[in-house]
Amino acid sequence: MVIGLEVHAELSTRSKLFCGCSTAFGAPPNTQVCPVCLGLPGVLPVLNERAVELAVKAGLALHCQIAPFSKFDRKNYFYPDLPKAYQISQYDLPLCRDGYVEIAAPEGVRRIGIVRVHLEEEAGKSVHSGESIVGSEYSNIDYNRVGIPLIEIVSQPDLRSPEEARAYLEQLRTTLRYIGVSDVRMEEGSLRCDANISLRPRGSDELGTKTEVKNMNSFRAVARALAFEARRQAELLRRGERVVQETRAWSEARQETVSMRSKEEADDYRYFPEPDLAPLVLDPGQVERWRAELPELPDARRARFVREYGLPPYDAGVLTGSRIVADFFEAVAARVGDAKLASNWVMGEVLRHAPTEGGEVEAIPVSVQGLAELLELVKRGTVSQPAAKEVLEEMVHSGRPAGEIVRERGLEQISDRGALEAVVDRVIHENPKPAADVRAGEGKAIGFLMGQVMKQTQGKANPQQVRALLEERLRP
Ligand SMILES: [Zn+2]
Incomplete structure (x- = not known):
């Protein structure tokens, strides 16, 4: 199994990536929008410095190189949740690259490479009247989420099992939460994961044809979807058939992946440099100050x-x-x-x-x-x-x-020596046979006497002290 993960994490900024709208979760639909994030004509984006800081800190925590020079690009596609009909992202010059995450594996610690971490903006949220867009009568769109800053973290295809994929995600979540750059809640959609998976004969270096799996909304779903997809591909290959390169969606209800669309290539997005934003040039001193702030x-x-x-x-x-x-x-x-x-x-x-x-x-x-x-x-x-x-x-x-x-x-233990001595002496007096047994060196009987003391004190006697007192009195 050859698995690579693309993780999107929303950054914990108060305002959006290119405008001043609030990023607070749970507001009524379409109340946290403005001409900039709605993509109205004639407006210009202004980069949120705090988002850059958080993205750099994430890159540093993931042991990445931070690019002193990076830039933004337009990723063009047409979809109702994207009002500008393009997403501002980073294409060939990402902010961070060449990092790693370490996970625990049976053979020891495994290092999973990170290709890149880049900054981009979030799309809106479609709310379909049915379970999915297929078969729904209408869809509503909430643009509150449009323009919230995201980092996309792309791993190397270094993962070898669904369990490793899960361990990687858990480690990533812990790290991002530690440094406070994202609250990383998969259920609220602030962490999302797409997976690429292919199979190849054991020992081979050649990569097989991969499929991309989307729509998994928990770490458990990621592990299950990958296990299902590996079985599906293995059956195809055993029958001598080909795996088709495509994007598939995990269906939680059916516990299987279903074909969504043929895989789009980068060319399909007609990436080009974002003309409304200057390149991002980072002062190395600033990067070091941010590094020093990491916990x-x-x-x-x-x-x-x-x-x-x-x-x-x-x-x-x-x-x-x-x-x-x-x-x-x-x-x-x-x-x-x-x-x-x-x-x-x-x-x-x-x-x-x-x-x-x-x-x-x-x-x-x-x-x-x-x-x-x-x-x-x-x-x-x-x-x-x-x-x-x-x-x-x-x-x-x-x-x-x-x-x-x-x-x-009334839960205080009785630790007062005088009070305990009185009870211990009484218990010894009332139970001559077990007391004699202890004196004769039969250790077991001491448990009975301790039980009697606890009973007479409603369980409040300090057991260590009771035992010490009994031993003192009955030492052979
Ligand atoms: Zn806005």
Whole structure:
């Protein structure tokens, strides 16, 4: 399998690429438009500097070369969602090129090449009365999205399986979110992916005829569509037939790809330099300033978590999988002064309660201070681990501080030596047979006595202290 992916990601700018219209998601249709993005006669585009900054930062995070000189081109095609009948894109001189993304593979880390990252504008959104344009009675068009800045990230055909394609997309999403250039939500359409796939005999260097697959709206759909398309092509080739170079659409309802149109070539778009925009000339000093603003990237941060906090690589991977989780963990660990305790709680209870979207954590359900306060209580032995889990659940629901919940529910562990000694002595007195067994060196009976102490204290006794006291009293 030879797979290459083209990913479009909307950039998180406040205004569009060539006009001042808002990019906010979810506004009523056609309320965020102006003569520029509607392509009315006589208007001129003005480049959004922030979009250039975000595109360059994406390129830097993907280890690309940043072109000191690039330019914009018109990509001409006629479609209702494109009011100018051309899209301003970058053709032969993209902003970034020759980068890579590293993914985890069974044989170790695999480096997936990136051919280019270029800047372009978004088209509008067609809303068909039926499931697709075929068979719909009418279509509405929302131009709010027209002109939102996009980066197109084109990979080398380095991917060898649907699983690798998915791992690549996940890594790309994590990276783009880390650096804050895009919110990368596939469900809201701010991340889209087209896939090119072909087959060839194992060991061959020659590329087979490829098909392009579109219309996949989740990472899982990408993996399924590629698996389907590989099977379809393999059957054709086994029968001695040819694969037709074409664009196919993934049908989620039918779980198969269907032919959309024959593949268009670059010539069909009649690219030519955009006459309304000057070439983009970047000052190298500016690029370096943007590079210096990049946060620590996920791979580097994972390695540091292993080194600095002594965490297992798997735990470090989970914690750095999303920037907000990594930031939260580090802040809690610093306050509590115990990285292992913080990582156990963040990976377990906190992530269990965290809202996710498409497998990625969207928000942390408690504050840094809130969790740190709770973990202090655990560390001091004021609450037991099971009680602390109950407290966290209440904190998530009500947002109230840990100490208050512990007091109100009477969850304090009894760690007072005098109070515990009285209960322990009573239990030993009331249970002479098990006590004698422990004295005779039968360790198992101590569990029974501990159970009795816990019962008499309604489970609030500090178990470590109870065990220590029992051992002290009954040491053979
Ligand atoms: Zn506009």
